[in-house]
Amino acid sequence: MGSPGVINIRDVSKKYVVKDKPLEVLRGIGLTIHPGEFISVVGTSGCGKSTLLRLLVGLDGDYEGDILVGGARVEGTSLDRGIVFQEHRLFPWLTIEQNVALGLESSAWTQADKARAVDEHLELVGLSAFKRAYPHQLSGGMAQRAAIARGLVNRPGILLLDEPFGALDALTRAKLQQELQRIWQEEQITMILVTHDVEEAVFLGDRVVVLEPRPGRIKRVVPVSAPRPRSRTDHEIKALVDEVRGYLLEA
Numbered sequence: 001m002g003s004p005g006v007i008n009i010r011d012v013s014k015k016y017v018v019k020d021k022p023l024e025v026l027r028g029i030g031l032t033i034h035p036g037e038f039i040s041v042v043g044t045s046g047c048g049k050s051t052l053l054r055l056l057v058g059l060d061g062d063y064e065g066d067i068l069v070g071g072a073r074v075e076g077t078s079l080d081r082g083i084v085f086q087e088h089r090l091f092p093w094l095t096i097e098q099n100v101a102l103g104l105e106s107s108a109w110t111q112a113d114k115a116r117a118v119d120e121h122l123e124l125v126g127l128s129a130f131k132r133a134y135p136h137q138l139s140g141g142m143a144q145r146a147a148i149a150r151g152l153v154n155r156p157g158i159l160l161l162d163e164p165f166g167a168l169d170a171l172t173r174a175k176l177q178q179e180l181q182r183i184w185q186e187e188q189i190t191m192i193l194v195t196h197d198v199e200e201a202v203f204l205g206d207r208v209v210v211l212e213p214r215p216g217r218i219k220r221v222v223p224v225s226a227p228r229p230r231s232r233t234d235h236e237i238k239a240l241v242d243e244v245r246g247y248l249l250e251a
């Protein structure tokens with residue numbers, strides 16, 4: 001675990017059945033994601049972003065085309081792919097430490113290795129002092145950091161993030177974006193972030209995938225070559241934010 005494989009998404013299409021009628025949500029999605037890359041996915045509401053993440057994580061195997069990780073077809077969920085959602089999904093009756101340890105439930109590690117990994121990941125997200133606290137004692141941003149620790153504790157090669165900062169205020173959000181950038185650089189894993197926030201997508205991504213709706217298709221893949229650590233006031237970042245916004249308005 002830990003060394004991410006290349007992800008090949010080949011001609012992926014997905015339909016749901018709504019009221020006995022097929023609803024085409026994704027059509028002909030093709031993308032190769034390199035190990036250690038940070039990919040941001042943006043698109044208007046309902047264009048299939050979360051659906052694409054569900055297919056990548058292996059929560060839904062009912063689609064056309066292929067999704068391969070390290071050459072092997074995605075079949076169900078895997079300890080090698082962590083996921084973080086918009087709501088932190090921490091259990092209120094467990095401490096932060098116990099919640100993070102849940103990410104290791106099905107791992108074959110020894111208790112000592114598990115305890116060490118939990119401590120290291122609480123440290124990574126700056127929550128060591130809160131390990132014995134309960135979720136209601138944390139702010140929204142701290143709870144989301146705990147969810148990121150839980151997603152990473154198993155040392156997956158890939159972390160999928162579905163609007164992880166969507167419910168946070170602007171300042172907390174900006175802080176967590178910086179943190180996520182640092183964590184991604186430290187962990188050297190592949191991250192795929194779904195977001196509505198174009199600035200966030202450009203600030204964090206090596207490439208920004210712009211989806212167009214009905215059915216969801218890739219409209220553009222925009223490379224972001226600005227050096228890291230990045231600044232939001234960087235000219236290139238600002239110009240790319242405008243460019244991506246332009247594509248979304250056309251979509």
Ligand SMILES: Nc1ncnc2c1ncn2[C@@H]1O[C@H](COP(=O)(O)OP(=O)(O)OP(=O)(O)O)[C@@H](O)[C@H]1O
Nearest residue numbers: 016017018025043044045046047048049050051052
């Ligand atoms: N389980 C399901 N059954 C039927 N339709 C679904 C299901 N899940 C999603 N859909 C439909 O698929 C389309 C894409 O949904 P999805 O959640 O992937 O979009 P999204 O781009 O993530 O949206 P948002 O940005 O609003 O979160 C929507 O029209 C949604 O109603």
